[in-house]
Amino acid sequence: MKQTLQLRLGQHLTMTPQLQQAIRLLQLSTLELQTEIQDALDSNLMLEIDDGSDTSPSNGTQTDVAPDSEIQTSHQDTDTTELNSPERNNEIPDELPVDSNWDDIYESISTAPTSASSVAERDYEVSGNTEESLREHLHWQMELTPFSETDQIIAEIIIDAITDDGYLGQSLEEIHQALPEELKSEVEIDEIEAVLHRIQNFDPAGVAARDLRESLLLQLKQLPFELACQQQATILVSDHFELLANRDYALIARRMKITEDELKDIIQLIQNLNPRPGSQITSEQAEYIVPDVFVTKVKGQWHVELNPDAAPRIRVNSHYASLIKQVSDSNDNTCLKNHLQEARWFIKSLMSRNDTLLKVANCIVERQADFLENGEESMKALVLHDIAEKIEMHESTISRVTTKKYMHTPRGIFELKYFFSSHVSTASGGECSATAIRALIKKLIAAETPNKPLSDSKLADILSDQGIMVARRTVAKYREALAIPPSNERKRLA
Numbered sequence: 001m002k003q004t005l006q007l008r009l010g011q012h013l014t015m016t017p018q019l020q021q022a023i024r025l026l027q028l029s030t031l032e033l034q035t036e037i038q039d040a041l042d043s044n045l046m047l048e049i050d051d052g053s054d055t056s057p058s059n060g061t062q063t064d065v066a067p068d069s070e071i072q073t074s075h076q077d078t079d080t081t082e083l084n085s086p087e088r089n090n091e092i093p094d095e096l097p098v099d100s101n102w103d104d105i106y107e108s109i110s111t112a113p114t115s116a117s118s119v120a121e122r123d124y125e126v127s128g129n130t131e132e133s134l135r136e137h138l139h140w141q142m143e144l145t146p147f148s149e150t151d152q153i154i155a156e157i158i159i160d161a162i163t164d165d166g167y168l169g170q171s172l173e174e175i176h177q178a179l180p181e182e183l184k185s186e187v188e189i190d191e192i193e194a195v196l197h198r199i200q201n202f203d204p205a206g207v208a209a210r211d212l213r214e215s216l217l218l219q220l221k222q223l224p225f226e227l228a229c230q231q232q233a234t235i236l237v238s239d240h241f242e243l244l245a246n247r248d249y250a251l252i253a254r255r256m257k258i259t260e261d262e263l264k265d266i267i268q269l270i271q272n273l274n275p276r277p278g279s280q281i282t283s284e285q286a287e288y289i290v291p292d293v294f295v296t297k298v299k300g301q302w303h304v305e306l307n308p309d310a311a312p313r314i315r316v317n318s319h320y321a322s323l324i325k326q327v328s329d330s331n332d333n334t335c336l337k338n339h340l341q342e343a344r345w346f347i348k349s350l351m352s353r354n355d356t357l358l359k360v361a362n363c364i365v366e367r368q369a370d371f372l373e374n375g376e377e378s379m380k381a382l383v384l385h386d387i388a389e390k391i392e393m394h395e396s397t398i399s400r401v402t403t404k405k406y407m408h409t410p411r412g413i414f415e416l417k418y419f420f421s422s423h424v425s426t427a428s429g430g431e432c433s434a435t436a437i438r439a440l441i442k443k444l445i446a447a448e449t450p451n452k453p454l455s456d457s458k459l460a461d462i463l464s465d466q467g468i469m470v471a472r473r474t475v476a477k478y479r480e481a482l483a484i485p486p487s488n489e490r491k492r493l494a
Helices: 017-026 030-043 068-084 116-126 134-144 149-160 172-177 189-199 212-221 230-239 241-245 249-256 260-271 318-322 330-367 369-374 384-391 395-402 434-446 456-465 472-481
Strands: 047-049 293-298 301-306 314-316 406-409 412-415 423-425 431-433
Touching: 017 330, 017 395, 030 047, 030 314, 030 330, 047 330, 134 149, 149 172, 149 189, 172 189, 212 230, 230 241, 230 249, 230 260, 241 249, 249 260, 293 330, 301 330, 314 330, 318 330, 330 369, 330 384, 330 395, 384 395, 423 434, 431 434, 434 456, 434 472, 456 472
Parallel strands: 293 406
Antiparallel strands: 047 314, 293 301, 406 412, 423 431
């Protein structure tokens, strides 16, 4: 094989470390970005929080520090003065006035730390998650209930089998199999069911039920006060539950021999019960969203600005940067230069992230101004390509910017992804956003006749009359996305 030299011309994109860092910061959420900034502050000595003060060593202002001997002397003088004061030497009286407290006579000396870190730690402890879970709540009630040793073992297994919704997730046979080997031959299914009935009387009402019907019956039984229709509601759930599920109200009224008004009161009582009794007791902590962008209307114009509290402002420490020229050791000098270069890259990447986010947010607000004025029904169709073409960036960049980023508007807080949706053609040749169509469907269903709900076909016809050409299956898909049941499940008494 003959060896030759060839010259080729070509273009390729090289992912430099600086570009990789900028892309990674671009896709981080606000909380993730704050963690990333804190890690950078901890690892890079050149970075510091920009609190608005001037830390330049050349500003000519210095604070004189007293010698250690003078500081110790001043402390000793102060302590001696306090100890020799006549107020400290007063003797404690035998009795205090009945209308006064100890703190009114003598100053209390607090031994608790008063530093900012200790205060933050106490606030963190107070704001921590102190709610108990459903199983902990049931275990607490079990310990207050007189159980035998065997029944307590059965009760613990039953409580562990209860789901977060409050239902028993295992059959009695499976609970029997979970018993210790020495108890399987001694315990019968009837004894497990007896323990289950005792747990079903625990709080919250309806817990440990095996199905929805049993949960509703337990809640009706444990109502805190007697109602006129309570007994009839129990009969309805016990004997006519399938008809109630199918909303066959006419047949229910005939079989129970009641009027439509009486049936309406019974159904209203049943609808006030909780189908998920375990949800009343939850250990989940609320999650708070920090918006990245604020949108406000000033003098008839929409203005977009970044949230200044979303991420702290950082800068290069001028004191450490000036040490580069003073350090003679080559290794230390190289280390300082590397830290300085990384700090500048990091700050530049943050600035690039903020600029891109602001550009995208401005384009979204400009395109969806009608939504901000009139609501979801005025939402326009928008895809990533439209924004990418306007600000001359790639669609992947727009996708990273709009993921896990939130915009605070007068209509609420929305993820930037919310403003993007597909479109449906209209009869006039225009486009209608899928978000606007979902809002129209929700509005039509809210205004429908209760005893004659609109079917998906009827909704499609109504939208077609308004110039929006959608198929029945598309309406069904949008309705399911709104968590709205079909028409046969929405039927109720007028």
